[in-house]
Amino acid sequence: MREVQPMIINNVRIFDGKRMLGRGSVEFADGVITRVMADPTPRASASSSASASASASTSTDVIDGAGLTLLPGLIDAHTHVFGVESNLELALAFGVTTELDMFMGPPDATRALCTAAGERADLADLRSAGLLASAPGGHPGVAMPDLPTVAGPEQADAFVAARQAEGAHFIKIMLDDGAHHGMSLPALDRATVTALAEAARRRGLLSVAHVAALWSARLALDSGVDILTHLPLEAVLDDAFVSRTAEEKRVVIPTLVMLEMSTPETSRPAHMGRSLADDPQIVGHLPEHARIAIAEGHEGLCIEQTSPGQHFAHALSSVLSLHRAGVPVLAGTDANYRPDRACPVVHGAGLHAELALLVAAGLTPGEALTAATSAPAAHFGLADRGVIAPGRRADLVLVQGDPTKDIRRTRSIEAIWRGGVRFDREAYGKRATAS
Numbered sequence: 001m002r003e004v005q006p007m008i009i010n011n012v013r014i015f016d017g018k019r020m021l022g023r024g025s026v027e028f029a030d031g032v033i034t035r036v037m038a039d040p041t042p043r044a045s046a047s048s049s050a051s052a053s054a055s056a057s058t059s060t061d062v063i064d065g066a067g068l069t070l071l072p073g074l075i076d077a078h079t080h081v082f083g084v085e086s087n088l089e090l091a092l093a094f095g096v097t098t099e100l101d102m103f104m105g106p107p108d109a110t111r112a113l114c115t116a117a118g119e120r121a122d123l124a125d126l127r128s129a130g131l132l133a134s135a136p137g138g139h140p141g142v143a144m145p146d147l148p149t150v151a152g153p154e155q156a157d158a159f160v161a162a163r164q165a166e167g168a169h170f171i172k173i174m175l176d177d178g179a180h181h182g183m184s185l186p187a188l189d190r191a192t193v194t195a196l197a198e199a200a201r202r203r204g205l206l207s208v209a210h211v212a213a214l215w216s217a218r219l220a221l222d223s224g225v226d227i228l229t230h231l232p233l234e235a236v237l238d239d240a241f242v243s244r245t246a247e248e249k250r251v252v253i254p255t256l257v258m259l260e261m262s263t264p265e266t267s268r269p270a271h272m273g274r275s276l277a278d279d280p281q282i283v284g285h286l287p288e289h290a291r292i293a294i295a296e297g298h299e300g301l302c303i304e305q306t307s308p309g310q311h312f313a314h315a316l317s318s319v320l321s322l323h324r325a326g327v328p329v330l331a332g333t334d335a336n337y338r339p340d341r342a343c344p345v346v347h348g349a350g351l352h353a354e355l356a357l358l359v360a361a362g363l364t365p366g367e368a369l370t371a372a373t374s375a376p377a378a379h380f381g382l383a384d385r386g387v388i389a390p391g392r393r394a395d396l397v398l399v400q401g402d403p404t405k406d407i408r409r410t411r412s413i414e415a416i417w418r419g420g421v422r423f424d425r426e427a428y429g430k431r432a433t434a435s
Helices: 042-055 085-093 107-119 153-165 190-202 214-223 239-247 256-262 272-278 288-296 312-324 349-361 365-371 374-379 407-411 425-434
Strands: 007-015 020-029 032-039 061-064 068-072 074-079 096-101 125-128 171-175 207-211 227-229 251-253 396-400 413-418
Touching: 074 085, 074 349, 074 374, 085 096, 085 107, 085 413, 085 425, 096 374, 107 125, 153 190, 171 190, 171 214, 190 207, 190 214, 207 214, 214 227, 214 239, 239 312, 256 272, 256 312, 256 349, 272 288, 272 349, 312 349, 349 365, 349 407, 365 374, 365 407, 396 407, 413 425
Parallel strands: 007 061, 007 068, 074 096, 096 125, 171 207, 207 227, 227 251
Antiparallel strands: 007 020, 020 032, 068 396, 396 413
C-alpha cells in the first residue's frame, strides 16, 4: 500500500469503537493512527485541536472536523463476495473497510482475492472461511457436486486441515436441512459438528455455524461452535437458550437485514432493507443494477418468502434478549449480491440497514456502532483495527452529525480512509451511477 502524507482531523467528535470520546483530533501517517487527543469538554477539545494544528508540519494535511464524527472503518461480519472484486470496492464506498466472507471458492481464487484486498487501498480488506462444511447431498452441496463435504466425525479433522492449508481464516459450518428452501435434505449431525468445532479450535481457528431454525441453533450450541450466524424466525429464543449462550461466551451475528428481506412483508415491522433503494445518501453511490436488486431482487435470500410461520419480529426480540444477557452481537449482513445476481442485500450499503435494524431491536446507536467496529475486530482476532487508538490501522470513516444519537448519520459520509489512503468516493459515485 503506497505511503501518503500525514493527516490530522481537528475539532471532530471521536467515536473510538467503544464509546464517544468527545471532540478532539486524530493524527495518522503511513497507514497507522499516531495520536488521538480528545476530551469530552468543549474547552479542552479546542485546546487539543489547537495543539495538534501547532504540531503539524507544512507537509501535513489538516481537515476541520467541525460538525462531523470520526468512526473506525466499519466491519461487515458476514458476507459472500463470490470472488467479485467490484463487491469489495462497493463495500468500501459505504465505509466498510473489512469484510468477513463466510463461503467462497475455488480456494486459489479466494486466496488471490484476499491477498489483493490486503494490498490495495481501493478495496475493502477481506478475510474468508473459504469452502464451508456441509453434509453429503445437503445444502448447498446438492447444487454444487464438487463441493467437499463431511460424512461423519471421522472426516472432520481432515476437512479443517484442508481448509487451513488453503488459507481459510475461520471455519464455516452449514446447519441446514433445506426446509426453508422447500426441500428436505440431509444435515450434519451433532457428533460431526462437535468434531468440526474441536478440530478448528485445535488449529486456532474460530468456528461459525449457519443457524436459521431453532433445531440448528440448539445443535450449534450443543456442539461447541464459537459463533452463530442468522437467527430462527419461527420463534423467539427462550430464556434458557439465551442464558446458556451468554454463560458459554458464544457470539451471534444475526444478519437482520437478510432476515427482514427473507420474510413476507406482512410479518415485518420494518422495511429498512428495501428502503435503501430510495435513500438519496445511498443511491448516489450505487450502480443501477445494485439499486434494482435492493428494490426488487429476491435471489440469494436465506428463507423462501412463502415459508409459513416465519416472523421477523421474532429475530428482533431474540437480538434484544441476547444483548441484554451480555451476548456479543455483531453487525453482519449476509450480503451475497453480485452484478449478475439480484440479491437485495448489497455489499456496503446493506450494513447501514443492519445498523438501523440493530437499533430497532433495542441497541443504542453507540452499541450498534460497536457491533460494526471494535466488537467484530475483537471476536475475529483483528487486533490491528476496529478502534481509533494509536498504533491501529487508519481505517476511518468521517460522517456528518452524530451517529451515536441518530444511527442514520452513518450514511452521511464525508470521507473514507483505508490504511490511511483516502478513497475517492466522489469519483466512484460517478462511475457507479453511470454504469
